[in-house]
Amino acid sequence: MEAILLQILNGLDKGGAYALIALGLSLVFGTLGVVNFAHGALFMLGAFVAVSVQSLLTLSMRVRDTSITFFEAYKETPYLEVWWGDTGRAIIDYAVPISIVIAIPVMLLIGVAMERGLVRFFYKRDHADQILVTFGLAIVLQEIVKAFFGANPIPVSAPEVVATSVDVGTMFGLQGITYPWWRLIYLGFSLLIIGGVFAFLHYTTFGMVVRAGMHDRETVGLLGINIQKRFTIVFGLATVVVGLAGVMYTPILSPDCHMGMEFLVLSFVVVVVGGMGSLPGAAAAGFLLGILQSFFSMNEIKSILPGIDQIIIYLVAVFILLVRPRGLMGRD
Amino acid sequence: MSAENGNIVLSISGVNKTFGGLQALSDINLQIEEGKAHAIIGPNGAGKSTLLNTCIGRIRPDSGTINFLGHDLTGGNVKPHDINQLGISRVFQTPEIFPELSILHNVMTPAFARKEGTFSFNPLNALRDQKGIEHEAMDLLADLNMADVSRHHAGNLSRGNKRRLELAMCLIQHPRLLLLDEPTAGMARHDTNRTIELLKKIKASGMTKVIIEHDMHVVFSLADRISVLAQGAIIAEGHPDEIKGHPKVREAYLGSAEI
Amino acid sequence: MHTIIASTRMRDYITLALFTLVVLTAPLWGKLIGAGYPDLLKKFAIFGLFAVGYNILFGLTGYLSFGHAAFLGVGSYATVWSFKLLSMNVIPAVLFSIVLSGLLAVVIGFLSLRRTGIYFSILTLAFAQMSYNMAYSVLTPITNGETGLRVLRHDPRVLDSLFGVQVEGSPLGGLFGVTLTGYSGFYFCAALLILGFWIALRIFRSPYGLKLLAIKSNQTRMEYTGFNPRPYLLSAFVISGIYAGVAGSLMAIVDPLAGAERMQWTASGEVVLMTILGGLGTLFGPILGAALIKYLENIFSAFNDQTLFQIFDFLPHWLARIMVDITSPFVGDGWHLTLGVLFMAIIIFLPGGLMEGFRHISVRLSRKSGGDADMASLEAAEGESK
Numbered sequence: 001m002e003a004i005l006l007q008i009l010n011g012l013d014k015g016g017a018y019a020l021i022a023l024g025l026s027l028v029f030g031t032l033g034v035v036n037f038a039h040g041a042l043f044m045l046g047a048f049v050a051v052s053v054q055s056l057l058t059l060s061m062r063v064r065d066t067s068i069t070f071f072e073a074y075k076e077t078p079y080l081e082v083w084w085g086d087t088g089r090a091i092i093d094y095a096v097p098i099s100i101v102i103a104i105p106v107m108l109l110i111g112v113a114m115e116r117g118l119v120r121f122f123y124k125r126d127h128a129d130q131i132l133v134t135f136g137l138a139i140v141l142q143e144i145v146k147a148f149f150g151a152n153p154i155p156v157s158a159p160e161v162v163a164t165s166v167d168v169g170t171m172f173g174l175q176g177i178t179y180p181w182w183r184l185i186y187l188g189f190s191l192l193i194i195g196g197v198f199a200f201l202h203y204t205t206f207g208m209v210v211r212a213g214m215h216d217r218e219t220v221g222l223l224g225i226n227i228q229k230r231f232t233i234v235f236g237l238a239t240v241v242v243g244l245a246g247v248m249y250t251p252i253l254s255p256d257c258h259m260g261m262e263f264l265v266l267s268f269v270v271v272v273v274g275g276m277g278s279l280p281g282a283a284a285a286g287f288l289l290g291i292l293q294s295f296f297s298m299n300e301i302k303s304i305l306p307g308i309d310q311i312i313i314y315l316v317a318v319f320i321l322l323v324r325p326r327g328l329m330g331r332d
Numbered sequence: 333m334s335a336e337n338g339n340i341v342l343s344i345s346g347v348n349k350t351f352g353g354l355q356a357l358s359d360i361n362l363q364i365e366e367g368k369a370h371a372i373i374g375p376n377g378a379g380k381s382t383l384l385n386t387c388i389g390r391i392r393p394d395s396g397t398i399n400f401l402g403h404d405l406t407g408g409n410v411k412p413h414d415i416n417q418l419g420i421s422r423v424f425q426t427p428e429i430f431p432e433l434s435i436l437h438n439v440m441t442p443a444f445a446r447k448e449g450t451f452s453f454n455p456l457n458a459l460r461d462q463k464g465i466e467h468e469a470m471d472l473l474a475d476l477n478m479a480d481v482s483r484h485h486a487g488n489l490s491r492g493n494k495r496r497l498e499l500a501m502c503l504i505q506h507p508r509l510l511l512l513d514e515p516t517a518g519m520a521r522h523d524t525n526r527t528i529e530l531l532k533k534i535k536a537s538g539m540t541k542v543i544i545e546h547d548m549h550v551v552f553s554l555a556d557r558i559s560v561l562a563q564g565a566i567i568a569e570g571h572p573d574e575i576k577g578h579p580k581v582r583e584a585y586l587g588s589a590e591i
Numbered sequence: 592m593h594t595i596i597a598s599t600r601m602r603d604y605i606t607l608a609l610f611t612l613v614v615l616t617a618p619l620w621g622k623l624i625g626a627g628y629p630d631l632l633k634k635f636a637i638f639g640l641f642a643v644g645y646n647i648l649f650g651l652t653g654y655l656s657f658g659h660a661a662f663l664g665v666g667s668y669a670t671v672w673s674f675k676l677l678s679m680n681v682i683p684a685v686l687f688s689i690v691l692s693g694l695l696a697v698v699i700g701f702l703s704l705r706r707t708g709i710y711f712s713i714l715t716l717a718f719a720q721m722s723y724n725m726a727y728s729v730l731t732p733i734t735n736g737e738t739g740l741r742v743l744r745h746d747p748r749v750l751d752s753l754f755g756v757q758v759e760g761s762p763l764g765g766l767f768g769v770t771l772t773g774y775s776g777f778y779f780c781a782a783l784l785i786l787g788f789w790i791a792l793r794i795f796r797s798p799y800g801l802k803l804l805a806i807k808s809n810q811t812r813m814e815y816t817g818f819n820p821r822p823y824l825l826s827a828f829v830i831s832g833i834y835a836g837v838a839g840s841l842m843a844i845v846d847p848l849a850g851a852e853r854m855q856w857t858a859s860g861e862v863v864l865m866t867i868l869g870g871l872g873t874l875f876g877p878i879l880g881a882a883l884i885k886y887l888e889n890i891f892s893a894f895n896d897q898t899l900f901q902i903f904d905f906l907p908h909w910l911a912r913i914m915v916d917i918t919s920p921f922v923g924d925g926w927h928l929t930l931g932v933l934f935m936a937i938i939i940f941l942p943g944g945l946m947e948g949f950r951h952i953s954v955r956l957s958r959k960s961g962g963d964a965d966m967a968s969l970e971a972a973e974g975e976s977k
Binding site: 411412413424429433437441444446451454 | 600802808814815818819822823
């Protein structure tokens with residue numbers, strides 16, 4: 001029982017990431033009618049915003065190591081620590097939360113630039129061209145990141161206060177379930193963002209127009225609403241959402257330049273399972289598949305079906321397609 | 333399915349359909365006789381498209397039966413290619429052709445469906461050896477004055493010519509029933525007239541047709557029989573002359589439209 | 592597009608003869624462009640075959656598959672297993688690859704073709720990724736995981752021992768005593784490329800090919816015309832999957848090992864790019880695209896900062912420094928960046944690929960308008976009656 005609960009918890013943070021990526025994919029597809037194969041690359045860019053912020057904060061200078069007295073030793077110490085001592089150390093410790101604040105304008109800028117500079121020229125072209133050009137962009141972004149940061153994963157740490165684990169078991173009256181704080185935070189964070197996006201779409205005039213557009217694009221176009229501007233904002237919003245998902249994920253998984261494509265493929269499966277263009281479907285399927293994946297990586301199951309954790313998501317997708325081709329919550 | 337006078341090709345009896353509480357079709361009875369041109373007219377929103385899609389088994393009616401030459405199409409969700417293979421060819425409101433193919437190949441492709449059925453795998457046959465089909469297609473194109481341009485992309489044609497090409501694509505299949513969904517919609521007057529001429533020629537060949545149309549000019553020059561649809565029900569049926577004088581029809585339809 | 596289908600028998604034979612000539616003389620003309628060595632020429636032929644087959648699916652039906660690398664990988668594994676278990680002769684190896692990649696294509700195609708358009712693309716991508724993951728995990732006993740599958744000296748090779756064929760030194764693929772290394776390897780690849788090209792040519796000229804094009808052009812009309820698109824699409828998918836399988840087999844023949852990285856999405860993306868760069872839906876385009884990309888890859892990945900400095904040597908030193916800094920991320924290990932940029936540029940500026948570009952140029956040069964006059968007069972006749 002405890003083991004199962006732990007696996008469900010383990011799946012939730014991954015599911016949160018899937019849900020956030022799939023949400024943006026679905027939003028952009030439903031509103032703009034564009035399949036964005038560079039969406040995973042945007043997730044990666046978000047993660048590398050955190051990497052950049054962390055390495056900026058830890059820019060170091062050589063200072064005399066005073067703990068070694070019998071010869072002149074030097075050590076690399078971040079400027080912040082040299083200047084502000086403990087305050088500086090605290091700022092470095094909070095690199096990820098700081099990255100979030102920075103990532104919002106950065107990702108918004110990237111999103112808007114991408115929509116204005118590239119995607120908008122492809123609204124009228126067929127889906128194959130949209131897929132291919134964004135696929136090309138994904139390669140370019142991945143290679144640029146590789147050129148700057150190399151191909152190896154770069155660890156990013158969560159603030160020290162939440163770097164430990166929490167005894168979740170006691171909350172449920174069970175014994176021995178400890179769970180890293182940060183994963184719990186990620187889960188809460190993804191729920192918050194998903195909730196925020198839904199609230200935005202349901203309770204603002206802008207959101208209502210977007211939802212109407214997802215339902216029937218042509219009619220909304222006929223209403224004389226400035227579609228272009230809305231498209232830009234929606235694309236920017238999706239970029240920010242996926243970028244934040246990437247920033248927050250860095251303490252869980254050290255980012256490398258290939259993470260974008262890995263997550264993209266899985267998120268596509270999530271979108272297909274949830275139903276393309278259905279936002280609740282994307283969110284629900286994200287968590288569902290995250291939990292399933294984690295559940296099937298339990299040693300008890302892996303000993304019966306070795307390697308099943310690697311392919312379970314795809315098997316579920318195949319099953320869904322066979323019995324319900326339009327996805328769990330999709331319209332035809 | 334054969335009635336006392338002439339063979340009935342398509343028989344629709346007691347068909348009802350509601351969409352979310354809205355009565356789209358109510359108690360529709362229609363008998364389409366072989367060799368006749370049967371027009372279904374009615375104002376926008378009268379249920380013409382729903383009726384058409386129900387006729388060919390794309391929409392499942394709530395009650396009633398649809399019978400095409402002994403085949404029951406009532407179940408709904410009949411595959412389009414099965415509909416065609418039964419002998420129903422369809423012309424769409426906006427011409428559906430193969431824009432990237434040559435005009436000749438547009439006409440030849442449907443001939444293969446008639447000859448080979450829904451699927452045949454012959455990747456090593458040469459298209460140029462299909463002389464019979466090519467000649468048949470070229471004869472049809474000659475009738476449309478398109479023989480000279482037969483090797484051009486169909487996508488470059490004007491809307492009127494696309495429509496006539498689409499008709500040729502249906503004709504080469506020698507369908508048992510030809511469905512025409514607003515064959516002159518969106519056309520300029522001279523294009524409409526040319527299309528009507530072509531349709532008259534087809535009519536002379538004795539092909540069974542169902543024409544959905546709201547242009548009265550087209551209907552009265554083509555139809556042997558007219559059914560008037562209003563708010564999902566057939567309010568009148570008869571020869572064109574009877575329909576012209578029918579008071580109920582004037583009230584429901586003609587009063588608000590030009591003849 | 593119609594020019595693809597309409598052709599005389601004589602013209603087809605001439606096309607094939609010229610193609611054969613160009614392929615077989617590749618070692619000669621390859622020298623002129625600095626590609627006159629077997630390793631690169633083999634790549635031209637193998638990827639050319641891959642792209643020709645891919646074009647039968649994407650070029651004719653318009654269905655964009657992102658999963659053809661899976662068939663490439665399966666073809667390689669099948670060949671290495673044939674080398675291990677049956678014989679170092681390549682004939683059973685190629686046949687085995689055809690059967691296995693064909694079977695996999697039936698399964699993946701059947702499932703993916705339940706949806707159209709973007710869903711199809713996504714599904715093929717997912718299946719390829721799943722195959723890749725499986726090669727690294729569940730199927731490790733078959734694929735040998737990350738190490739890759741190799742041919743060993745003491746593998747059983749039932750057929751070889753049956754006929755008393757001995758393997759000396761390191762085992763290499765052969766054809767009845769001829770070892771397929773160097774140029775003999777290239778000529779074997781070239782023979783299969785020519786065969787593959789001929790089959791593709793026949794498909795392009797067949798009623799079957801016409802129907803595939805019709806699906807691309809207007810699937811609704813296709814269905815209401817009485818065709819069931821599904822079996823057409825599935826058969827085209829399987830044919831192109833088999834081409835990929837044979838290409839994978841050839842990779843393992845010229846270098847007897849197979850690894851899962853061949854199944855990665857980048858390999859699928861590469862064949863899409865080759866096809867589009869050359870000219871989607873054209874006969875020669877995909878081969879041209881494949882050769883060009885492999886040629887550029889060969890040049891660009893060999894560059895480093897030193898060679899760049901040599902290139903910009905004519906500039907003042909400070910300017911050369913800047914130019915090297917700008918260009919160096921695109922060469923060497925950065926070749927994929929160039930590939931990505933090329934990918935985007937082609938789709939944005941030249942969606943028809945190089946063949947389309949050539950056609951524009953030749954039309955502009957010859958200014959032929961005889962046929963267009965007919966079309967103009969047909970439409971003009973209507974204009975007058977307005």
